Amino acid sequence: MKILFAASEAVPFVKTGGLADVIGSLPKELAGQGLDVRVILPKYEDIPARFTEQMETIATFTVRMGWRQQYCGILKLVHEGIPFYFIDNEMYYRRKGCYGYGDDAERFAFYCLAVLEALPHIGFMPDVIHCHDWQAGMIPVLYRVHYSWRDDYAELKTMMTVHNLKYQGVFGQEQFRDFFSLGDEHFGGYALEFSGGASFMKGGLLYSDLITTVSPTYAEEIQTPYYGEHMDGLLRSQKDRLYGIVNGIDYNELNPLTDPHLEVNYSDSADLKRRNKVKLQERLGLPVNRNAPMIALVTRLVDQKGFPLIERVIEELLSLDAQWVILGTGEPRYEQLFRWAADRFPAKLSANITFDEALARQIYAGSDLFLMPSQFEPCGIGQLIAMRYLSVPIVRETGGLKDTVFAYNEATGKGTGFSFAHYNAHDMLHTVERAVRLYNDPVVWKRLWANILAQDFSWRQSAEQYAALYEQLAYFPAAGDRE
Structure with missing residues (x-):
């Protein structure tokens, strides 16, 4: 199966939290189990030169964002056997850090649009786009609304993983209408509307084919008001397609017997x-x-x-x-x-x-x-x-x-x-x-x-659970047939 991870950060390129550790390590374990896994990220300024110097530009095209036509470049680097694609637009990503800017809605709107537009250009049409956290949350919405009717995209499925429900990508509804060319039917009632605005995260939860989060207990907790960040009702309504899979760690990278940072290496001494x-x-x-x-x-x-x-x-x-x-x-x-x-x-x-x-x-x-x-x-x-x-x-x-x-x-x-x-x-x-x-x-x-x-806290068992869900998605009807 062909799987594309869509996420906003990954070790070793750029990291602000645990999401980057997951995106940097889980694909390697999935690839070891026979899947064709690739990752697509924004090309941030903070990515070290030792990586950017190895990147190869493989495509350039324009992305339509409402009334705008924005440049998009795709660069590629194979790292530890995993192909990584980087979305290049200097207006959005040539700045320090990943998040916290006043135009984050536009920056990650562009990212979500660019991921879907890039697929024919990179010669990789995945069976599943696996979207991680709010920054990739509008990909399932855009796919369902604008791409699922196209023959070359028709069999694609989407999965949404919640790494931390507290961060929801809530912005003004007028921005969503503008950037994504969405009509009123996508905001009223059971749709993108959230706290008077609209939410990338809510879009991913509602429009994806399956939802996962990063532990079984958290999957239960977020269906309660205390942990649910005002989305507990929505998640209870989706509980039949919500799965909790605990994260692992990279046992090769994190090994006290070989860790070069330690004064003295050890195993059980x-x-x-x-x-x-x-x-x-x-x-x-x-x-x-x-x-x-x-x-x-x-x-x-x-x-x-x-x-x-x-x-x-x-x-x-x-x-x-x-x-x-x-x-x-x-x-x-x-x-x-x-x-x-x-x-x-x-x-x-x-x-x-x-x-x-x-x-x-x-x-x-x-x-x-x-x-x-x-x-x-x-x-x-x-x-x-x-x-x-x-x-x-x-x-x-x-x-x-x-x-x-x-x-x-x-x-x-x-x-x-x-x-x-x-x-x-x-x-x-x-x-x-x-x-x-x-x-x-x-x-x-x-x-x-x-x-x-x-x-055993390696990725092996968790990767097997993800692979089983990808296999399950293969038998879902195409998006157009589900409407």
Whole structure:
């Protein structure tokens, strides 16, 4: 089968979050299972020169956006066996960063139109366009309205994956009418209208053939008002075609036995892992102590990640017999919180308000515990990487955290981490206290490591589930026959 991933970012070209990790790794596993998988992205200015210098222009044409005729170039680069296509328009993409501009509606409207227009030019008509998050959400709408009647497009199917429902691509209805040449029938009632405007995400959910999201628990959660971001009713109505498939990680790229960023490579050696902790303590200026548990947070410093809970009990957390290391950037409130904590407790906490991939790997390798007290977490990548590096996770039971981390049971010896159910600061504190206490029990820690090592968080099983859905789509009637 031929699959085209449409997404706004992918490792190693450009990354703002976990979406990029998925798009950079899942296609390789699908290709290994025999599918012809390709990826199409915007050509951002931030893509490193070592990649742009290898790109080949394979097509140029114009894209009609309402009354506009816009230039579009398609460049191609094969990376690790996967063909990547890059949509080039300097007016939209020759600027720093991916998102956050006043014309984002127009930039990603152009992207969605260009993806569909590009197919004949690149000589690749997929069986399925797999659209990821709101930036690609209008592709299923445009296909259904403007392309499904064309013979060369007639058998194409679309899938929409929600990586984070909080981001919905809501803009003015007049922009949708203008950019996409859509009439009133696509806005009233059960259509694109949302909160007085219109939504890219809603379009993808309603007009695609199948919907997936990035964990089974999140698929259930987003059908409730608390997690549904005002789309819970819509998602309940679509529950028969909504699937949750947990994300994986690239086991070749994320491997403590071969990771070039580590001071000491290891697989299941406690001694070698502790040597990484000592090196990390030395680098960060923390007291060298092999026996004190080191607790890590590598994340965006935003409300979603549970930082209001940490803020509420930070002095109690720092009174524990443990060291803390923070890596990430985000809201100034939390950046300042950790700078203050590092100044007040310099022997207990290292605050690294930056993003550094090499340091992140060293923190995964050097830490003993990894805290993710998220308010909501569609899947989460941090806990999967932490377990790959044998850093035991402490999580709130939500979304993919609930699906991938199983609470340690002292009676049975089963479990891969520590968890708490309620979004409550003291529930989190008590769970961290328990983890620190059990760290000092070598029998417990040996069991936890054995349980983690028995898990498989590679993409293999998840890719098989995606492949099964693509196969299922092959038997769907063509769009024109469904009207």
